[in-house]
Amino acid sequence: MELCELGQKPPLGEAPEKMYAFLVRQDRFGQPRDAFKREVIPTPGLGPEDVLVYVMATGINYNNVWAALGKPLDVIAERQKKGEPEDFHAGGSDCSGIVWKVGEKVKNVKPGDEVVVHSGWWAPDDPWVLSGKDPMLAESTRIWGYQTNYGSFCQFARAQSHQCQPKPKHLSWEQAGCYMLCASTAYRMLMGWEPNTIKEGDYVLVWGAAGGLGSMALQITRALGGKAIAVISDDAKKQFCLDHGAVGVINRKNFDHWGPLPDTGSPEFGPWFKGARAFGKALWEAAGAKVSPAIVFEHPGQATLPTSGFLCSTGGMIAICAGTTGYNATLDLRYHWMRQKRFQGSHLSNDEQAASVNKLVMEKKIDPCLSKVYKFDEIGDAHQLMLDNKHPYGNMACLVNATQEGEGASI
Numbered sequence: 473m474e475l476c477e478l479g480q481k482p483p484l485g486e487a488p489e490k491m492y493a494f495l496v497r498q499d500r501f502g503q504p505r506d507a508f509k510r511e512v513i514p515t516p517g518l519g520p521e522d523v524l525v526y527v528m529a530t531g532i533n534y535n536n537v538w539a540a541l542g543k544p545l546d547v548i549a550e551r552q553k554k555g556e557p558e559d560f561h562a563g564g565s566d567c568s569g570i571v572w573k574v575g576e577k578v579k580n581v582k583p584g585d586e587v588v589v590h591s592g593w594w595a596p597d598d599p600w601v602l603s604g605k606d607p608m609l610a611e612s613t614r615i616w617g618y619q620t621n622y623g624s625f626c627q628f629a630r631a632q633s634h635q636c637q638p639k640p641k642h643l644s645w646e647q648a649g650c651y652m653l654c655a656s657t658a659y660r661m662l663m664g665w666e667p668n669t670i671k672e673g674d675y676v677l678v679w680g681a682a683g684g685l686g687s688m689a690l691q692i693t694r695a696l697g698g699k700a701i702a703v704i705s706d707d708a709k710k711q712f713c714l715d716h717g718a719v720g721v722i723n724r725k726n727f728d729h730w731g732p733l734p735d736t737g738s739p740e741f742g743p744w745f746k747g748a749r750a751f752g753k754a755l756w757e758a759a760g761a762k763v764s765p766a767i768v769f770e771h772p773g774q775a776t777l778p779t780s781g782f783l784c785s786t787g788g789m790i791a792i793c794a795g796t797t798g799y800n801a802t803l804d805l806r807y808h809w810m811r812q813k814r815f816q817g818s819h820l821s822n823d824e825q826a827a828s829v830n831k832l833v834m835e836k837k838i839d840p841c842l843s844k845v846y847k848f849d850e851i852g853d854a855h856q857l858m859l860d861n862k863h864p865y866g867n868m869a870c871l872v873n874a875t876q877e878g879e880g881a882s883i
């Protein structure tokens with residue numbers, strides 16, 4: 473079979489020679505709406521530990537906004553430097569689907585299994601991985617569908633078998649396809665860095681709380697006994713946050729002390745400090761008590777980090793996985809060392825963390841927060857909304873081989 477239409481199934485275990493995929497090319501780098509285009513490309517072959525997933529629905533994540541822009545990294549050029557021949561980016565880092573074909577050494581899944589895929593990818597023969605250490609710290613680790621090709625914007629995605637987790641049966645394809653990247657990342661940030669993990673009653677300050685990561689962080693915090701304080705930029709998002717586990721909400725638009733920390737000896741420092749203290753007071757009001765967050769869930773970065781550093785509790789941790797507003801990290805070190813705080817980078821998740829958060833989803837303790845479902849041909853538009861911060865709350869999905877919304881939930 474040369475090519476299947478979307479939704480058409482070849483015999484299980486067989487794949488067509490070619491497939492549809494939404495691609496970015498270097499001469500289209502720029503606004504996501506124009507950078508992504510539907511094309512037909514060869515269906516990839518499989519390594520011994522790979523699986524080919526018949527993608528039913530894909531999630532939309534910020535990493536493929538970066539891929540479309542070609543900044544801060546040209547992912548196509550990076551792969552070509554490592555010897556990969558493809559002159560395109562067939563991305564997508566989140567999906568639900570059916571295992572269609574498996575490599576000869578795959579044991580944990582079989583053709584026909586319904587799965588969701590987490591986006592931690594590493595070389596199977598990486599000595600670090602083989603030694604049993606956390607593979608997310610291995611030299612070969614990549615973000616599947618961002619740093620690797622043939623992700624979930626393909627009709628048939630190529631993943632490593634260890635990335636597969638069982639699809640929660642109560643979810644539709646699009647619900648199942650939208651949460652894993654953000655949920656697993658949030659789980660590692662909140663539970664991966666002992667001893668700074670959520671303990672009963674701990675406060676967690678969550679930036680961008682109605683976003684993809686934030687909506688997962690709120691629910692994980694609630695499920696594990698913590699108390700999340702949500703930060704948003706629009707009061708319209710408040711109820712969403714309260715419904716998904718926040719015990720209090722702060723609107724950051726009521727403050728204006730954002731950006732890198734001014735020089736502590738400069739005249740600008742006083743106003744900054746006043747702003748940070750006022751934000752701290754708003755946190756106390758939101759919590760209903762004079763508390764400090766044991767964990768600050770960071771991803772805006774440059775704009776918010778100085779405030780995060782100031783507010784984090786003594787011995788607490790700022791866990792950060794992105795710098796959406798800029799990469800220049802500034803902290804008032806006096807508070808950092810005297811109060812012995814931790815500033816911890818965190819990235820995606822390993823298999824165990826993905827399984828742990830997927831279990832919370834299967835137990836219905838985490839709602840995937842599917843916000844809106846788009847068509848396959850709207851992959852570029854969905855990324856554009858995300859870049860413009862105009863996307864609906866929670867996580868977006870696009871149908872790939874699923875032909876209508878609401879299918880796939882069996883209980």
Ligand SMILES: NC(=O)c1ccc[n+]([C@@H]2O[C@H](COP(=O)([O-])OP(=O)(O)OC[C@H]3O[C@@H](n4cnc5c(N)ncnc54)[C@H](OP(=O)(O)O)[C@@H]3O)[C@@H](O)[C@H]2O)c1
Pocket residue numbers: 533534535653654657679680681682683684685686703704705706709724771772775776793794795796797818819820821858861866
């Ligand atoms: N390293 C990893 O493993 C990993 C994994 C997932 C995501 N990420 C990264 O994390 C970032 C967020 O991803 P996401 O999926 O949660 O995106 P998202 O759904 O767009 O949410 C981000 C939220 O950040 C808030 N925000 C925007 N500008 C801000 C500012 N100036 N100050 C404070 N908050 C601001 C917005 O909420 P309000 O406007 O309501 O405040 C927005 O909802 C992206 O850069 C993404 O690439 C990294």
